[in-house]
Amino acid sequence: MTHFLKIVSDRRSIRKYSNKPVEMEKIRKCLESAxxxxxxxxxxxxKFIVINDPEIKNRVSKAAFSGAYSICGFAQSAxxxxxxxxxxxxxxxWLGNQIQNINFRYIDMGIAIxxxxxxxxxxxxxxxxxxxxxxxxxxxxxxxxxxxxxEIMLSLGYPxxxxxxxxxxxxxxIASFNHY
Amino acid sequence: MTHFLKIVSDRRSIRKYSNKPVEMEKIRKCLESAxxxxxxxxxxxxKFIVINDPEIKNRVSKAAFSGAYSICGFAQSAxxxxxxxxxxxxxxxWLGNQIQNINFRYIDMGIAIxxxxxxxxxxxxxxxxxxxxxxxxxxxxxxxxxxxxxEIMLSLGYPxxxxxxxxxxxxxxIASFNHY
Numbered sequence: 378m379t380h381f382l383k384i385v386s387d388r389r390s391i392r393k394y395s396n397k398p399v400e401m402e403k404i405r406k407c408l409e410s411a412x413x414x415x416x417x418x419x420x421x422x423x424k425f426i427v428i429n430d431p432e433i434k435n436r437v438s439k440a441a442f443s444g445a446y447s448i449c450g451f452a453q454s455a456x457x458x459x460x461x462x463x464x465x466x467x468x469x470x471w472l473g474n475q476i477q478n479i480n481f482r483y484i485d486m487g488i489a490i491x492x493x494x495x496x497x498x499x500x501x502x503x504x505x506x507x508x509x510x511x512x513x514x515x516x517x518x519x520x521x522x523x524x525x526x527x528e529i530m531l532s533l534g535y536p537x538x539x540x541x542x543x544x545x546x547x548x549x550x551i552a553s554f555n556h557y
Numbered sequence: 558m559t560h561f562l563k564i565v566s567d568r569r570s571i572r573k574y575s576n577k578p579v580e581m582e583k584i585r586k587c588l589e590s591a592x593x594x595x596x597x598x599x600x601x602x603x604k605f606i607v608i609n610d611p612e613i614k615n616r617v618s619k620a621a622f623s624g625a626y627s628i629c630g631f632a633q634s635a636x637x638x639x640x641x642x643x644x645x646x647x648x649x650x651w652l653g654n655q656i657q658n659i660n661f662r663y664i665d666m667g668i669a670i671x672x673x674x675x676x677x678x679x680x681x682x683x684x685x686x687x688x689x690x691x692x693x694x695x696x697x698x699x700x701x702x703x704x705x706x707x708e709i710m711l712s713l714g715y716p717x718x719x720x721x722x723x724x725x726x727x728x729x730x731i732a733s734f735n736h737y
Binding site: 494495512 | 559565566589593595601603604607609613642657661664667679686689699705708724726728731733734735736
C-alpha cells in the first residue's frame with residue numbers, strides 16, 4: 378500500500394474528540410497543505426478561519442449547532458473548529474462557471490479543504506466535514522464581510538473514537554475503461 | 558516536512574507528457590484513492606472513465622480539445638485521459654444543497670478527483686485538471702447517459718516538464734485565527 382493510500386484509508390469522519398489541545402505547529406501544517414492546493418485559474422477562492430480560542434469557540438459552536446442544526450452538535454466537543462469562507466474568483470474562473478455550467482469555486486474548496494483533512498489525518502488528528510450549520514450566526518460572530526459566506530466548517534482534534542469504514546461503491550461502480 | 562506535505566509540494570499541473578505508457582496497477586491505485594474519498598451523506602456522486610485505449614483516446618481528445626477548446630490541446634499528448642461524470646446525489650445531500658445553498662456535488666468531486674491527483678503525484682505521474690473542453694462531444698463518444706454530465710477531465714502520464722511552483726496567497730491571506 379502506498380503511503381498516500383494509507384492516509385486515505387486511515388481517514389474517518391470523527392465525531393468524538395479528546396480534550397487534548399491541538400498543537401499550533403500541526404494546525405499550521407494543515408493550513409500550509411491547503412495553501413498549496415490547485416484551483417481553477419489559480420483563484421484560491423477561500424480563506425480558513427481557525428477557531429481555537431476556547432471562549433470564541435464556545436460561542437461559535439453554540440450558535441452554529443443549535444436548533445435545526447443540533448444534529449451536528451457533536452462538533453461542540455472538538456477543541457478546534459475551522460470555518461471556510463469563500464472568496465471572489467478570478468474573472469476567468471467565473472467565466473468558466475458560466476460557459477461550462479460548473480461551479481469551480483466549490484470544486485476548489487473541496488480540493489483545498491481535503492488537503493487540510495488529509496494532512497490532519499497523517500498527523501494523527503481527526504476531522505469531520507460539516508455542511509449543516511447556521512451560516513449567518515457564525516458569520517456574525519467571526520465578523521465575515523457581507524459579500525463573503527461561510528460555506529463549510531471542519532471540526533478538528535484528537536479522536537476519541539475509531540469508527541468503522543463506511544461502505545463505498547465498488548471499483549466497478551466507480552470506474553470503467555474507455556466507455557461509460 | 559511531512560510525507561503528505563511533500564506530495565502536495567511536488568504536485569504540478571503537467572502539460573507535457575512522455576509517451577511512456579502508464580501502468581494499469583498505478584491507475585488502479587489512483588482510482589482506489591478516489592474511491593475512498595468522503596462525500597456529503599456518503600453519496601459518492603461521480604464515476605471515473607479512464608480512457609487509455611489509444612484509438613478511443615485520440616477520438617476523445619480531438620473532440621474534447623478542438624476549436625474554442627484548443628487552449629487545452631496539450632492534453633492530446635497525454636497517454637491517458639480521465640473523464641469524471643457526475644452521478645445522482647442522495648436525497649439528503651440534495652436537500653442540503655437547497656437549504657444551505659451549496660452545491661455539495663461539486664465539493665465531493667473536488668475531493669475525490671484530488672485524491673486521484675495526489676496518488677498519481679506520489680507514484681511519479683503528472684496530471685492536469687481540465688474544466689474547459691467540449692462536454693457534449695466527449696459524452697457522445699463515451700456513451701454517457703442523457704441524465705449524466707462529464708464535468709471534469711484529467712490528463713495523466715509521466716511528466717516531460719518540471720514547471721515552477723505557481724504563486725500562491727500568503728499564509729496571512731489564506732488563514733486567520735478566531736476572526737475574519
